[in-house]
Amino acid sequence: MKAAANKPLVIQDLPIPKPQGRQVLVRVQAASLCHSDLATITGALGPLPVIIGHEAVSVIQELGPDAGKYDLHVGDTIGSGLWQDSCLECVDCKTAGPQFCKKMNLLGITTAGYFAEYALVDAATAVVVKRAGEDGPRSLPALAPVFCAGITVWDALERSELLGAKVIALDVRNEQLIAAQNDGSADEIINTRSLSPEGLARKVQEINGGLLVDKAIVTSGAPQAYQTAIGIVKPIGSIVAVGLPAAPVPLPVGAFAIGCLKLIGAKVPGQVGAKRCLDFTVRKDIRPRINSRKFVLEDINEMIDLMKAGKVDEGRMMIEFF
Ligand SMILES: [Zn+2]
Numbered sequence: 027m028k029a030a031a032n033k034p035l036v037i038q039d040l041p042i043p044k045p046q047g048r049q050v051l052v053r054v055q056a057a058s059l060c061h062s063d064l065a066t067i068t069g070a071l072g073p074l075p076v077i078i079g080h081e082a083v084s085v086i087q088e089l090g091p092d093a094g095k096y097d098l099h100v101g102d103t104i105g106s107g108l109w110q111d112s113c114l115e116c117v118d119c120k121t122a123g124p125q126f127c128k129k130m131n132l133l134g135i136t137t138a139g140y141f142a143e144y145a146l147v148d149a150a151t152a153v154v155v156k157r158a159g160e161d162g163p164r165s166l167p168a169l170a171p172v173f174c175a176g177i178t179v180w181d182a183l184e185r186s187e188l189l190g191a192k193v194i195a196l197d198v199r200n201e202q203l204i205a206a207q208n209d210g211s212a213d214e215i216i217n218t219r220s221l222s223p224e225g226l227a228r229k230v231q232e233i234n235g236g237l238l239v240d241k242a243i244v245t246s247g248a249p250q251a252y253q254t255a256i257g258i259v260k261p262i263g264s265i266v267a268v269g270l271p272a273a274p275v276p277l278p279v280g281a282f283a284i285g286c287l288k289l290i291g292a293k294v295p296g297q298v299g300a301k302r303c304l305d306f307t308v309r310k311d312i313r314p315r316i317n318s319r320k321f322v323l324e325d326i327n328e329m330i331d332l333m334k335a336g337k338v339d340e341g342r343m344m345i346e347f348f
């Protein structure tokens with residue numbers, strides 16, 4: 027099979043792997059590039075080489091010996107969160123969820139991922155997008171980005187009980203803001219680039235009936251984004267941490283104490299949360315914004331360069347394999 031591995035990524039011909047235990051062998055239909063992939067290829071998240079890629083839709087080719095009990099069948103189209111090989115037995119697996127297991131691997135980070143024609147996926151994390159022989163969602167295979175970007179924001183919405191809220195999008199780039207407004211994901215937009223903290227708070231109040239916001243989800247890893255969020259939240263409001271800063275961010279504890287604020291963490295959910303996100307996405311016919319350019323596996327290094335340069339305003343870059 028063709029696979030992109032090593033640094034820089036080189037297209038190689040590798041043997042198709044054999045599913046073990048509860049793994050399933052999948053043929054990758056579409057895989058999209060996530061910002062975390064950039065950190066993976068520098069070796070910052072684990073030893074190289076690894077086949078990167080952790081958001082995809084793919085079709086099951088073969089079940090491992092213990093995968094049969096997961097109601098998966100050859101020909102089913104699936105997606106998955108990146109958590110793999112959780113023990114399902116420890117106290118964290120049983121109480122918080124398998125996405126907190128200390129024994130787990132990360133697909134496309136510590137084990138081979140989706141930028142290859144075939145991949146191995148843990149049946150316990152698989153979410154069925156379309157059953158073999160049945161009609162699936164209209165937007166297949168463009169649902170690939172749901173399985174990292176989508177489900178992560180979903181986890182933030184669920185943990186902060188924010189479904190159905192009015193959305194104000196904040197960013198420092200107009201292209202991103204206008205895209206969010208045009209596709210209906212933001213009710214209001216604010217470019218924070220030239221605003222002082224006081225100016226931003228006033229602007230939020232102007233467009234929000236005189237009020238600051240109840241909850242602020244920070245999806246950027248920029249430390250400044252966390253400072254910005256704290257400045258626009260009402261007393262007894264919440265900051266939801268999703269974006270992962272490279273270094274620790276100073277926490278203004280006084281603002282949390284005085285405002286009785288809450289800090290809520292959110293991340294890629296386990297199978298149960300991912301399934302709820304997919305169901306919602308399909309029911310509402312939500313379609314991730316996909317770059318109009320059709321990428322192939324040989325474009326992977328160019329895709330990485332484009333993402334590094336911030337030139338992906340047109341939507342998620344995705345490779346379609348078939
Ligand atoms: Zn990701």
Ligand SMILES: [Zn+2]
Nearest residue numbers: 113116119127
């Ligand atoms: Zn465990």
